[in-house]
Amino acid sequence: RRFVNALKTRNKPGGPPEQALRFFEQLYRVERQARDKKPEHGETQADSIRRFRQQHSVPILNALKTWLDEIAPKVLPDSKLGDAVSYTLNQWEYLTRYTEDGRMPIDNNLLERDIRVFATGRKSWLFSDSTDGAKASAVIYSLMLTCRACGVEPLTWLRHVLTELPQRAGDADVDDLLPFNFTQTATA
Structure with missing residues (x-):
């Protein structure tokens, strides 16, 4: 997002913001390929994705880091581009962590979408x-x-919880009713 904002402030297209966005396009292309790739025999989907990321995403990330380190001293810190570069470098460990675990997404878009519900409801909840x-x-x-x-x-x-819960004692363990322990077969 920060590099997109930096690109919008430029009078002409291209330059460092566009170059950074090309790195990100490559990373997302690798991610699509990793998700589409069938795991090798005896390998989980997460292991397959991790291995693919290690082979393909890590070199791109290394090139991006080298590029960021090279341009960091050349950009104005108070500019949009300077903000984007310093933010990326400061968050590097967190931004690259997804390559270590095939279960982790490349970004937090899903989480941000889910949090949006709370952000939009915040004013309504003031009047609970x-x-x-x-x-x-x-x-x-x-x-x-x-x-x-x-x-x-x-x-x-x-429906399952509201059917099951009244049949249990008040002090009964209800962990099996939590969403992450629920299976569709529990209702059958």
Whole structure:
């Protein structure tokens, strides 16, 4: 995003912001290829993605880091480009961590999309009738987003929980009812 903003401030296209965006395009291309690639015999999908990232993404990231280190002293720190370069270098460890685990996404877009629900509802929640009501809303939103993150249909899960819960003792363990422990076969 910061390099896109830096590109928008330029009078003419190209230059360092566009060059940085080309690096990112390459990384996302590798990511698409890694997701489409079939795992080798006995290999999990996550292991396959990690191996593919190590072979293809890490060299691109190394080239990007070298390029950033070269241009960092040449850009004005208070410019949009300077901000983009310093942010990327300061966050380097976090930005490259995804190459170590095939289960991790290349970006946090999914998380940001899920958080948007809270950001847009923030003003509405100011007018909750009580603290308990606000807490209950937060719990429900959290459970629904956990369902989504686990690939569980929220309505199916909720029907199952509301059917099962009344049949249990008040002090019974309910961990098996949490979205990440729920399976569609639990309702069958």
